[in-house]
Amino acid sequence: MKDILAEIVAYKRTVVATAKQQRPVQALENEPLFNRAGLSLVDFLKQPQKSGIIAEYKRRSPSKGVINDHSPVEEVTQAYANAGASGLSILTDDHFFGGSPEDLTQARALVEVPILRKDFIVDEYQVLEAKAIGADVILLIAECLTKEEVQRLSTTAHNLGLEVLLEMHTEAQLQKVSDYVNMVGINNRDLVTFRVDIDRSIALAAQLPAGKVKVAESGIDNIDTIITLRNAGFSGFLMGEHFMKQKDPGAAFLDFVNALAQKKAR
Numbered sequence: 001m002k003d004i005l006a007e008i009v010a011y012k013r014t015v016v017a018t019a020k021q022q023r024p025v026q027a028l029e030n031e032p033l034f035n036r037a038g039l040s041l042v043d044f045l046k047q048p049q050k051s052g053i054i055a056e057y058k059r060r061s062p063s064k065g066v067i068n069d070h071s072p073v074e075e076v077t078q079a080y081a082n083a084g085a086s087g088l089s090i091l092t093d094d095h096f097f098g099g100s101p102e103d104l105t106q107a108r109a110l111v112e113v114p115i116l117r118k119d120f121i122v123d124e125y126q127v128l129e130a131k132a133i134g135a136d137v138i139l140l141i142a143e144c145l146t147k148e149e150v151q152r153l154s155t156t157a158h159n160l161g162l163e164v165l166l167e168m169h170t171e172a173q174l175q176k177v178s179d180y181v182n183m184v185g186i187n188n189r190d191l192v193t194f195r196v197d198i199d200r201s202i203a204l205a206a207q208l209p210a211g212k213v214k215v216a217e218s219g220i221d222n223i224d225t226i227i228t229l230r231n232a233g234f235s236g237f238l239m240g241e242h243f244m245k246q247k248d249p250g251a252a253f254l255d256f257v258n259a260l261a262q263k264k265a266r
C-alpha cells in the first residue's frame with residue numbers, strides 16, 4: 001500500500017476504535033436517518049436531463065493543501081444539486097481533508113440527489129455510520145482492502161440499502177471486482193506520483209466485466225475530457241477541485257454544466 005494511503009488507513013483504525021466506544025452501533029441504529037430510504041446513484045446517473053457529474057465538496061487534500069476554506073457546505077451542495085449534479089461526493093475525513101460527518105448530514109437535509117460518503121472505509125462500523133449520517137453510497141478503495149473485505153463491506157452496505165462505488169487505479173486491482181460491486185470508479189490520478197492519465201483510465205475501463213457502471217474520478221477540468229470519457233463508456237464523472245478552487249464553486253459548476261449541455265446539443 002502507498003505511503004500516504006497507509007498513513008490514512010492507520011489513522012482511520014484509531015478513529016473507528018474511539019467512535020465505537022463513544023457511539024456504539026446501537027446508537028447509530030437509533031439515528032432517524034438510519035431508516036431513511038436511500039437514493040440510487042446508478043439510477044441518477046442514467047437520467048438524461050442530469051449532467052453525469054458527481055460534484056465533490058472538498059476543503060483540502062494532502063496533495064493540494066487548502067483548496068477552499070470559505071464556501072459553506074450548505075451553499076455549495078445546494079447549488080451543485082440545483083444546477084444538475086447527478087450526485088454529490090462529500091469528504092467526511094477531518095484530519096487529511098478538513099471534512100466531517102456533519103457536512104454530509106447538513107447537505108442531506110437540503111438536497112434530493114444521491115450523496116457519496118467520501119472516506120477511507122476499512123471497518124463495518126463506518127458503513128453503518130454512513131447510513132446514520134444520511135449517505136446513499138459508500139466508497140471502497142481497492143488499494144486499501146482485500147477482495148474478501150470488499151465483498152463483506154459491500155454486503156453490509158447493500159443490506160442497509162446503500163450502494164457501493166469501488167475505486168481502483170491498476171490492472172492488478174481488477175480481480176477485486178465481483179458480482180458484489182455494480183459501480184466501479186477509476187481514479188485517473190496515481191496516488192504516488194499524483195499524475196493524471198485519462199488514456200490509462202480508458203484502457204483499464206475496457207477490461208472491466210460487462211454491466212458495471214463506470215465512474216471516472218479526479219483531475220477532470222474540461223468538457224472535452226468528459227466527452228472523451230463518455231464515448232469510452234463512462235457514465236459518471238467525479239469532479240472536486242476544479243469547482244472547489246473557484247471563489248464561488250456553485251456558480252462555476254453551473255457555468256460548466258451549461259457549457260457541457262451546449263456542446264452535447266451540437
Ligand SMILES: O=P(O)(O)OC[C@@H](O)[C@@H](O)c1c[nH]c2ccccc12
Nearest residue numbers: 056217218219220238239240241242
Ligand atoms: O479534486 P479532483 O481532482 O476533481 O478529484 C475528485 C476526487 O476524485 C478525489 O478527491 C478522490 C478520488 N479518490 C479519492 C479517495 C479519497 C479522497 C479523495 C479522492
